[in-house]
Amino acid sequence: MLTLTVLGCDGSHAGPGGLDPQRAGVGAGAGSGYLVRWWPTRTAVWVDAGPGTFAALQRAMAPDGLSAIVLSHRHRDHTSDLAGFAEQARWSHRPGEPPVPVLAPAEVVAELGHLGGGALAWTAVADGAETIVGPLRLRFARTDHEPETLALRLEAPGRRLGYSADTGPGWSASALGRDLDLLLCEATYSAAEERIGVHLSGRQAGRMARAAGARRLVITHRWAALPAAAVRREAEEAFGGPVGQAVPGRGYSL
Template sequence: MSGLSVTVLGCSGSYAAVGESCSGYLVRSDTTALWVDCGPGTFANLQCHMRLQTVDALLVSHHHPDHCAELPVVYNAAKYYMGMEHIRVLATEGVREVTEAYGDSSDLFGWEMVKDSSQARVGDIDVLFSRTDHPVETLAMRFENDGKSIVYTSDTGRGWALAALSRDVNRPPPDLVVGEGTLLAATDDPSIPHVSAAWLAADANDVGARQLVVTHVPPGSDPEDHLAEAGEVFSGDVAVARTGASYFA
């Protein structure tokens, strides 16, 4: 592996399809590994690629359970079975509140609260956060390393755009967008706090993204339909997220 990449640990939207996992991604450079969102089932899939002890930080976009519910499991595994003493966690206040409903986790998790416009550096990866259009505080993320960039939208409605992590902050177009395309033309509804694959594709075109990966496809919806609708709009390379697949910036 060389350069900035993202590996899918889970990509089912809202709940896991049969044999699948909810949202989770492994963003890596040559020397740094970030576990981004930890929905149910993603811890098992992470271990197909690397040991938890070699992850440099966990980054969690929001406190809906399909994006964060693995955190208490990670706590128990790391503290009581793996002998770990510290895990860096960058997340919203809501993520910490939900996690600590199970008890104080500060003896293991090094919590760093992030919000709209926050910036962080983990290893050799720079991260910029932007609040999306979702019912709870939700943060999209831009990852930068050695002139390459990946943007992860997390969950959002139509009131947020990729420009918030590119043009609006004087950043170049992202090399790769991993974005939610939960809806299709047949299910698109502005009142739902998610966007369609076609809407995502148009937004990615607007910021000049080179590659697009459509994710957060809900169970019962054919991923190939989401791929087809995005492909009709997006002018670059487009794929639909597959668990275990890696994509390079």
């Protein structure tokens, strides 16, 4: 079984947290971060490390059990908690133990690759790159977002998960394949903010998922000031079916 656990899901900055995340103007209290696990082998991949997500990761599992870390781009709402993990890993890493692989765009490696010492092994990835983590195959695709931002296709035996990372409407989730069992897609804004263009609205996320043939859609990265229910309704109308709303601690099974 492949599982996805939401560690954090606020877009651009963390909201106040501690309240009902479905209410208007209430953020989850943590930036983007997700834990993907393949249970037959206990393979665990931490995808994005926004503020508040390292604490959530430790509630879900022991951090020394991670198989790899993926950072989609260098914005702080996706990377800031890597520093805390790196400090923990540096002190707990024992001689002879393999380092934790960290996969990220080249400019992220250039900026943060000094973290962790020998406890982390940094690798630069780019559009079209593929790598193997245990039984999982990871493939990256550049999105419509600056700085360089990489969406992720994560494939397990018989299971396929897609993650849009941050993107504008100039990208298509079809770049991750048309056989996704679940697409985790950013939906930062409502339709009223689509003119901004640097992120997707709920409506655009729904249209994108439907065009890509995704079987399930979960939206994330909502701007904390916007009502979650409205963004979700837009996504459902465009997708043509139920849509999941990312909330910290919520899990999905594929």
